[in-house]
Amino acid sequence: MDEVKRDQNLDMQHTKQPNPVEPAVASAEHLGRSRAALEGARLTLEGGLEPTAVVESAQLVQLALHFRQAGFVLFDVVGIDYMNFVLPTPKRFGVVYNLYNLSTNTRIFLRVFVDDGEPLPSLYPVWKAANYLEREVFDMVGVHFEGHPDLRKVLTPDDLEGHPLRKDFPLGESPTQFREGRFIDPASFRAGLTGQSGGLTGWRGGERKGLQDRPEAPPIKSAGEP
Structure with a gap:
């Protein structure tokens, strides 16, 4: 058995390997x-x-x-x-x-x-x-x-207007609906990310551009609120 392994090792050593390109x-x-x-x-x-x-x-x-x-x-x-x-x-x-x-x-x-x-x-x-x-x-x-057979959105919600990777997209300045009936206020969201507040704050009122025929959502309570 040892002789077989030794022969296999010798074969591998003498096999010409291709040069990497x-x-x-x-x-x-x-x-x-x-x-x-x-x-x-x-x-x-x-x-x-x-x-x-x-x-x-x-x-x-x-x-x-x-x-x-x-x-x-x-x-x-x-x-x-x-x-x-x-x-x-x-x-x-x-x-x-x-x-x-x-x-x-x-x-x-x-x-x-x-x-x-x-x-x-x-x-x-x-x-x-x-x-x-x-x-x-x-x-x-x-x-x-x-000529694309089905050119429609694949990542963002259907009711979101605009294209998020454009430099003129109002990033972080429009209250955004991430889940059905829930909005995130940009200032509170940034504060939560940087540790300046305990969590997210809800946003009410003011029609968000891009949301159509949606009922006004209840506020999102901050962490620790009853």
């Missing part, structure tokens, strides 16, 4: 092979970061098909609001597509800039994973995706 290097190599498809795109590759291609919305579907045929899957879609950003951007919003090839351990980002109200073509016909990913960007940032 840095993901950024492999991605850069694939990006070089994809330059024909990426004609007109602005490519960036800094340090050990994976490469990013800034593309026009008209190129998006064609590029998605190219990378799908090359073995890439849609791993994530991220929406960014660049309002008041320190560096200039072509348009207010950016949508970043995270593409990953599981077999070659390579990753490539496609970035598209759009203005408020400017739609992007949906990548649902290319990758079914775009279904919920694009719905999340629509819900949180407000970017519309043309």
Whole structure:
């Protein structure tokens, strides 16, 4: 039995192991092979970061098909609001597509800039994973995706107006209904988080924008109140 184990260990020692390939290097190599498809795109590759291609919305579907045929899957879609950003951007919003090839351990980002109200073509016909990913960007940032089969909210309540990840969203200044019939007052909520008060305080009166046909809720009692 010991001889068998010794032979197995010797076999493992003499087996040639593949050389590890840095993901950024492999991605850069694939990006070089994809330059024909990426004609007109602005490519960036800094340090050990994976490469990013800034593309026009008209190129998006064609590029998605190219990378799908090359073995890439849609791993994530991220929406960014660049309002008041320190560096200039072509348009207010950016949508970043995270593409990953599981077999070659390579990753490539496609970035598209759009203005408020400017739609992007949906990548649902290319990758079914775009279904919920694009719905999340629509819900949180407000970017519309043309051709999406079911573009509706996926995270926020149906009666919440606005998109919470926009820089101009009134974060923390509107009393918010987190559960049916219960409101949270922003000032009291912040005080509770920072330990300045014992708990949350209810809020009554004043119609909250975004709540429709809801009865006025009873106040939420602070901790310790009878």
